[in-house]
Amino acid sequence: MRLAKEIARHDRLYHDRDEPEISDADYDALVRENRELEARFPHLVRKDSPSARLGAAPTSSLAKVTHARPMLSLDNAFSDAEVEEFVARARRFLSLPADAPVVLTAEPKIDGLSCSLRYENGALVQAATRGDGAVGEDVTANVRTIADIPQRIDGAPALLEVRGEVYMAKADFAALNARQEASGGKIFANPRNAAAGSLRQKDASVTAARPLRFLAHGWGEVSEPLADTQYDAMKRIEGFGIPVSDLLVRVDNLAHTLAHYSKIEHARADLPFDIDGVVYKVDRLDLQERLGFVARAPRWGLAHKFPAEKAETTLEAIDIQVGRTGKLTPVGRLKPVGVGGVIVSNVTLHNRDEIARLGLRIGDRVRIQRAGDVIPQVVENRTRDAPRDPYVFPDHCPECGSEAVAEEGEVDVRCTGGLICPAQRLERLKHFVSRGAMDIDGLGEKSLVEFISLDWLKAPSDIFRLKAHRDQLIGREGWQAVSVDKLLAAIDARIGFDPARFLFGLGIRHVGAVTAKDLMKAFGTVEELERVARSDSAIADLSNVEGVGGVVAQAVVDFFHEPHNREEVAQLLALAKPAAYVSTARETEWSGKTIVFTGTLETMSRDEAKAQAERLGARAAGSVSAKTDLVVAGPGAGSKLKKAEELGIRVMSEGEWLAEVANS
Ligand code: IVH
Numbered sequence: 001m002r003l004a005k006e007i008a009r010h011d012r013l014y015h016d017r018d019e020p021e022i023s024d025a026d027y028d029a030l031v032r033e034n035r036e037l038e039a040r041f042p043h044l045v046r047k048d049s050p051s052a053r054l055g056a057a058p059t060s061s062l063a064k065v066t067h068a069r070p071m072l073s074l075d076n077a078f079s080d081a082e083v084e085e086f087v088a089r090a091r092r093f094l095s096l097p098a099d100a101p102v103v104l105t106a107e108p109k110i111d112g113l114s115c116s117l118r119y120e121n122g123a124l125v126q127a128a129t130r131g132d133g134a135v136g137e138d139v140t141a142n143v144r145t146i147a148d149i150p151q152r153i154d155g156a157p158a159l160l161e162v163r164g165e166v167y168m169a170k171a172d173f174a175a176l177n178a179r180q181e182a183s184g185g186k187i188f189a190n191p192r193n194a195a196a197g198s199l200r201q202k203d204a205s206v207t208a209a210r211p212l213r214f215l216a217h218g219w220g221e222v223s224e225p226l227a228d229t230q231y232d233a234m235k236r237i238e239g240f241g242i243p244v245s246d247l248l249v250r251v252d253n254l255a256h257t258l259a260h261y262s263k264i265e266h267a268r269a270d271l272p273f274d275i276d277g278v279v280y281k282v283d284r285l286d287l288q289e290r291l292g293f294v295a296r297a298p299r300w301g302l303a304h305k306f307p308a309e310k311a312e313t314t315l316e317a318i319d320i321q322v323g324r325t326g327k328l329t330p331v332g333r334l335k336p337v338g339v340g341g342v343i344v345s346n347v348t349l350h351n352r353d354e355i356a357r358l359g360l361r362i363g364d365r366v367r368i369q370r371a372g373d374v375i376p377q378v379v380e381n382r383t384r385d386a387p388r389d390p391y392v393f394p395d396h397c398p399e400c401g402s403e404a405v406a407e408e409g410e411v412d413v414r415c416t417g418g419l420i421c422p423a424q425r426l427e428r429l430k431h432f433v434s435r436g437a438m439d440i441d442g443l444g445e446k447s448l449v450e451f452i453s454l455d456w457l458k459a460p461s462d463i464f465r466l467k468a469h470r471d472q473l474i475g476r477e478g479w480q481a482v483s484v485d486k487l488l489a490a491i492d493a494r495i496g497f498d499p500a501r502f503l504f505g506l507g508i509r510h511v512g513a514v515t516a517k518d519l520m521k522a523f524g525t526v527e528e529l530e531r532v533a534r535s536d537s538a539i540a541d542l543s544n545v546e547g548v549g550g551v552v553a554q555a556v557v558d559f560f561h562e563p564h565n566r567e568e569v570a571q572l573l574a575l576a577k578p579a580a581y582v583s584t585a586r587e588t589e590w591s592g593k594t595i596v597f598t599g600t601l602e603t604m605s606r607d608e609a610k611a612q613a614e615r616l617g618a619r620a621a622g623s624v625s626a627k628t629d630l631v632v633a634g635p636g637a638g639s640k641l642k643k644a645e646e647l648g649i650r651v652m653s654e655g656e657w658l659a660e661v662a663n664s
Contacts, residue, residue, distance in 0.1 A: 112167030145208035161220030322423035437505030591617030599637030
């Protein structure tokens with residue numbers, strides 16, 4: 001599902017890169033939408049569904065730590081009614097009478113990153129980030145530099161994991177960014193990202209120089225209970241010398257609960273750190289135990305989020321930014337205005353449709369909102385009736401002048417000048433030399449960036465012209481004659497290479513490695529493909545190819561329609577001289593058949609399984625339909641296996657498939 005992918009992308013931006021593109025409220029909305037879709041269409045649930053995951057899996061080079069008890073998340077509420085429903089649900093679950101009091105704790109929801117501190121016999125032995133909830137990253141050395149966190153505690157159980165938020169105070173964040181700016185370092189979007197970036201450092205001396213703080217809000221594994229209630233347990237943790245919020249209270253009815261929420265909301269601007277809501281937890285730990293968890297969140301806890309902050313100002317201009325994948329994103333430039341303590345002068349306008357929906361024109365008065373503290377957005381246009389010309393979304397890329405188009409049914413407008421567009425240069429080059437494409441050894445991202453900055457690389461064809469820079473390159477830092485010649489030889493080795501990989505390397509939208517093979521199987525050479533793509537019957541001819549549908553056909557036509565692309569392809573063909581396509585598939589019983597691999601494959605990767613299928617002349621598909629000829633099912637195969645059985649499709653195990661491969 002596209003939505004799940006989109007969520008995963010935002011997870012990575014947020015967790016790995018500390019550079020979120022959307023507000024927390026927007027993110028929450030995506031997650032909700034995904035959950036609703038999954039509830040309606042359970043067969044679409046991805047194995048890596050964000051509902052089953054908490055944030056991105058750790059990807060940095062820090063060591064991994066498997067949490068003794070998973071680090072969970074909280075469900076969100078945005079209204080008083082949802083808070084009331086939370087308590088009612090807990091009561092129903094516990095079969096308590098409708099008027100039975102349920103005591104809760106209430107405390108601020110700190111906008112930091114959660115961290116688990118493991119104390120053994122009073123000594124801090126390990127600290128880990130949440131990661132994906134099951135596996136986090138080892139940040140022990142970094143955490144040892146945080147003054148709020150004691151290295152030793154007295155009177156604690158032999159084993160105690162304290163959990164809480166590592167955060168950066170607002171004032172410290174502002175000072176850090178000022179220092180970063182002065183030294184040309186990375187500017188952080190908000191205190192949370194600064195805290196994350198500071199904690200997840202390989203070199204703990206960097207962390208030590210950053211003013212990080214800690215507030216406990218719970219615990220993980222313990223060798224003996226801390227207390228009978230959440231409140232008393234937190235007071236014990238406080239007694240160990242670990243900071244706990246002084247806004248933590250017990251509340252025993254809805255009115256008290258909401259009153260404390262208001263109190264914290266009013267204190268918000270004056271608190272030294274960012275908060276984005278109030279967290280409620282059922283106080284009695286025996287009840288917490290009985291309530292347990294659903295998917296990723298406990299039934300005994302709830303995050304009551306603050307509403308977004310709003311302000312009104314004038315839209316002074318609309319600029320278009322071109323992303324690394326060619327997407328044109330409109331950005332509104334505003335007359336600067338304060339929203340919740342921050343001066344805002346830019347808003348994301350998302351896409352062409354959003355501008356149309358709001359009827360935005362330059363000079364309009366707009367209401368903007370800042371939810372969480374990421375990029376604000378326009379929620380309302382206050383001057384729709386003024387006699388002004390409508391804003392016309394560009395139909396050409398502002399970076400390279402190529403045509404910019406939206407695919408049918410898509411809201412995003414994209415630059416079609418992929419091969420020559422400077423905004424997309426690095427991504428395109430990376431893709432062109434990648435393993436599945438031209439597979440040029442020794443041309444990693446670092447070298448590409450270096451050559452781009454020297455102006456040696458603008459488009460993929462320049463790779464085959466690098467030899468002209470041999471002498472200049474030798475002697476640059478990190479390059480010697482041997483390594484330069486090795487690189488040039490690796491490039492030369494790709495002259496006369498497989499045309500399907502060449503085609504895949506062009507990065508035409510929707511033309512993946514398999515589709516590229518299908519196209520080359522049908523047309524033999526890239527020249528012939530281009531001829532067909534420019535003919536009057538292009539869409540029909542391309543759609544006729546096995547494995548190619550209307551969307552791919554249109555993308556190929558759009559690509560070759562762009563003169564810049566044709567020019568670059570011509571140069572590439574002259575230099576790289578791809579061979580004519582030779583099918584590596586054999587004629588076997590499986591030729592032309594469609595195979596679906598599902599469940600866990602135990603002896604090979606999914607890519608390898610696909611390659612095996614292709615070598616036997618078969619196609620590997622992602623979903624089971626009446627057209628499927630075989631399903632290879634490993635452990636954990638779910639809905640696809642069920643569907644195969646319903647449709648009477650042949651099913652085999654991985655072992656049987658391997659025997660088939662060996663015998664074919
Ligand atoms: S309790 C099992 N209390 O919010 C639930 N979490 O959205 C454990 N957070 O992962 C979380 N302040 O990183 C709790 N007072 C607080 C919190 C808090 C911030 C974070 C925490 C958690 C996330 C859930």
